Amino acid sequence: MPVGAIWEIDEKKQVVEGLDAEGRADPAYAAALGLLNAPFGRRALALVCDVAFWMLLQLPLWLGAVPLLLKLATGSISSYGFVNHPSFVLAIVMAGVTTLLSLVFCIVQLVMHGRKGMTIGKAITGLRSVNVRTLEKPGVGAVLLRFLIVYVSNIVPVLGPALFLASPTFDPDRRGRGLHDKAASVWLVDVRRGLQPYDEKRMRVARKMVKAEPTQERETLPSLATPLDPAAQPQYRPGNRGSAGVLGIARPYEAHERPVSGSPLATAPAAEAQPVAPQPVEPVAPQSVAPQPVAPQRAEPVARFGLRLDTGESIPVTEPVLLGRNPDAAVHPGARAVALTDDSKSLSKTHLLVRPVEGGLEILDCQSTNGSGLIRAGVEHEVAAGAPVATTDGDTIRIGDRTAAVVRL
Template identity: 40%
Template sequence: MIWEIDDAPKAVEGLDENGRPDPAYAAALGLRTAPFGRRVLATVLELALALLLALPGMLVLVPIALDAVSGALDLDALFARDDLVWLIVGVSVSQALITAYTIVQLVLHGRKGVTFGKGLVGIRSINVRTLERPGFWRGAVVRYLLIGATFLVPIIGPVLVIAFSPLMDSERRGRGWLDLAAATWFVDVRAGLNPYDVKRMRIARKQFRTALHEEVAPLPSLATPTELHAPAEYVPTARFSGGVLGAHRTTGSGPTGAAPAAAAPGGPLTAAPAPAPVPASAVVPTPAPTASPGAPGAAPVPATGMVTGTPFTPRADAAPVPPAVPPAPAEPAAPVEPGPASASAPPMPPVAEAAAAPAAAAISPVRAVLVLDSGERIEVRATTLIGRAPSPAAGEGAVQLARIDDETRSVSKTHLAIQIARRGAMAVDRASTNGSALVRDGVETMLLPGHPVELRTGDIVNFGDRSLRVEQL
């Protein structure tokens, strides 16, 4: 077995031509700069907690330090105190708490971009180039060492570096001198995208890379009304690659048998002019059928007529129509003499032939063959639902269910549908969480939820972290 190691450098998205982070890219993903007021509040909360943990040691060391400064410190009297052991315990506990608090802050900031104060106010720290965690050494250790160095110049250093330097950012992203040195950026996870939500971040990056097709306005219905004043309401019955089959449903009232409405180009539907009255000589009456003797009292069927249209008059500038070729006379069929069994058997009604059709269509042929990234094959014979726990919608009819094992739960319960079309198959995203994409000739196109896309042999459909390939149509 040969193992291939991809040692190529990882491509970093969101950098401009000079290799600097592009603020427009981060804004397109949905990342928002943390407000300055909340950043100050997070710092104040962290300092307050640190002072609270250091309080036992400060109660012991501050009086001793004041005596040492004033020259009134007596070491013999200090070591002769009865409570010296408790003083040492208080200082040791305070130092241990401060050390543990600092280590926890460093680890959380480097790996999760969050600290005690940032977690309370809803902001996170990320690397400004990769938009991922800032890192332990540069993003956390270097930053905290610089913060400690600012206190070497009391009051002025912390105020200038921590408070005022973020206000001088030319990109207006609130990045101060500490952020420039640590390559960090504070973002607001309440009003914007949380960069540590891996699933949402992956979807945002994919949507930015993929050019979505503009949804065109729906075309007017081609259904023919059956009444004069009825609106052309469209009722879909089936969808195929060549168009949509539909039935017209009337909602208004009008005279039965009136002329259908005609749609003027670019305008509303208008009623077509009524046809000219048909002369009585054009009506060819047909004899009324006689009632069967086995049904006494049956009402007689009224006579019906066949209306012939007016003769067609060609235009003056129309091309001459070639004469119609008379059809060849049909050869008379040979008479078939009924046998003794067929003469006595009653004729088979046409309903029996229609009832045999569903039985023949129960075993549908294979319309498409799909190969999953795990090597499993799916033979598509009807509408196939793919997901972790697929289930058909109400009124969807008979479907195939293809259950996908996905430990990362990137695949929705009913993620993707493969529908049968007249000339192949169609892929439809079922409003999944992570979305679906069609890869054809190296170009990836996102699937809009509910919009079918025709599949071709060799296409790859990505759904969540899984994928399938169209092997045969």
Template identity: 45%
Template sequence: MIWEIEDGPRVIEGLDHRGRPRPEYAAALGLVPAPIGRRMLATVIEALAVGLLQLPMLIFGLPAILSAVGQPDPVAAFLARPGVGWVIASLVVPYAATTVFLLVQLILLGRRGVTLGKAFVGIRMVNVKTLERPTFWRGAVVRYLIQVASFALPLLGPLLVIALSPLFDSQRRRRGWPDRAAATYLVDIRRGLNPYDAKRMRIARKTVATDLRDEKTSLPSLATPASGPATDVYIPVARKSGGVVGAPKDRRPAGAADAADDHRAAPIQGAPFAVESPAEAPAPSREPVVVADAASPRPSAMPSAPASAETLLPAAQGAWSPPELMTAAERSGSLQLDSGDELTIPAGGAVLGRAPSTTGADAGALAVPIVDPTKSISKTHLALRWVEGALAAVDLGSTNGSAIIRDGREIDLAPGSPAELRSGDTLRFGDRHASVRLP
């Protein structure tokens, strides 16, 4: 028997306790209300398009009908006109074209929140609660019918319903009567965020959610102070994938004092990743942060890494010949992160991500957690491996991908395939960048 587990009702962000949309949430995401002038211009453009489709009927069909109305037998008089076939075509074809045009407009409005006029002036329509595409019947059809009904009063109706009603919005989002009836919201994508850009919208939602949850707190340093009681000092006793676990100095096992003093953790002010220093921490300085792992030996080469140059960058991107094999001690390279910090790649390689896991082929690599509030970096995003003495980058199936920027060209990395890094390359992972420095 297969049991189905329901996740429950969907939780919609940006609603108050009564289920009403909060304008400040949409503003925090970067959505900007569409100006009334461009909304009116969009309506005029769509009306002109309908008028253009109806132009043959107005020129040929309507005069023929009016001339036949005054005759004793209007139908016979109409059919007796010379070129009656063209007159009938001038009535049928514009009618069919206008019907198709309006149906396409409604479908695009319900699916993508855009019509011909809205696309031209740079505005989009979304559901006011979910900030996603509106529903077809209520969001598109109901709104359209209200706007068409306003033309029953020539000039005054459209002026009141389309132009003036947005001014009565108490929330100052310029939602007119058609928008309230259809539960829609018109936004300006030229000055604000495009709600149909899925990637940017996802990042904006995560950023707002992170800002609401996170509370900035000052964490105590694990560094050994220059002076002070010994009971306030913490030393590293075990290495985990997320960093170093500390224990009070006065609780160290007997005989471990000398070994522990050689592996104190150095303080890093504002560093975007967790690091460990093999030497005693000096006073804070502006020197680059060097990541090294002295707690455990590193293998000289990754056993599962490919050994041929064909698995690196394609020949079309630049010829490459494997360098001479180097020992683990001779391998050296570093990354200059966009935050200004420097990461030295150890002999066993490194794995980058928000909460990287070093398993499988990267079991001996150094895990480097990187703080990324926008969450454009995956938990286990990118691996740096030494392949035949060359430093290679391997995308580990990340969500937003990785790439190498070389000579002004961006080369996307195929997940799981090592790509050689050269000195001067720029490595992109998610929305972060790092410069490659090799001897």
């Protein structure tokens, strides 16, 4: 046995979706998920709200301590008179209250922004900050770096902060990211009109929808109709039809094959047509034939619609189907139970009932924990528990974190 051994440990690296070949964030991927840029107007309003809350916390200092400090600064009172002034203790208390409240405010803002992507102003205006690459929380360190960059820009008064605050309008990617945002890898998004990136369930569903392969379009078959131009010769024309389909195919006659009048079914030239001698026909005695009973044929059920799961598996729906982690068919007698794999534990034991109806499928949420949804034209609509909802070809059904497309079979 060797004295030393080398152990190789496979480290699982986090796979970041939505990056281009150079590892940069792809704006098209974020747009496909439903994330929208934060409007400049609401960004400015969020900043005003944050500054207004900070100024509100300065009121104890300004009302209780600043007047006494002004008297000392203007020489109205001496240092001895300042320390022994009746309002000196009140000024110290007010200054301490403002300092404590300001410190707590900054810490809360920093932690909320780093972990939840919002400050008080952003929460009011419906904005969130995310990491531009992972589309997740930016982190406390990134938010602190962003703040320090803006703070250091005050070295050049007015002009420095104005340059950083106006830089989002010159973003070449048109995502509204300023110089301080790019340095900290932060992106501000609109959660009022777009997707909420901190809703983990919605983000998982959106990522699965973007990763899902598009449904293959049906091939257009050639038309068998006769052309409108009477001079055009059809290349394919049914000669006769029956219950079994096309019985024969007619084609235009050539000049030497045209039938002669009086000679039925003649296809030879007119000069070679020979008269047909009549053949004697023997009489046939009539026979009575008993009618044979015809057994009624039962039409086999045809699956008109079905579900195509996000795993690629297809489920024809010719009867009520009960979906879930381990569905109990006794809840809905006559339904066929179909168990679905659920790695994220988002499915209930008996989650959704699917029934075939005219023109599509009808879904019924069975009081599931994480609920169901109907995605139509890229917009998700919540499905109320116990209320049947009609779906058709092209719709997508959300079942917990799983998705299934309604397809015509």
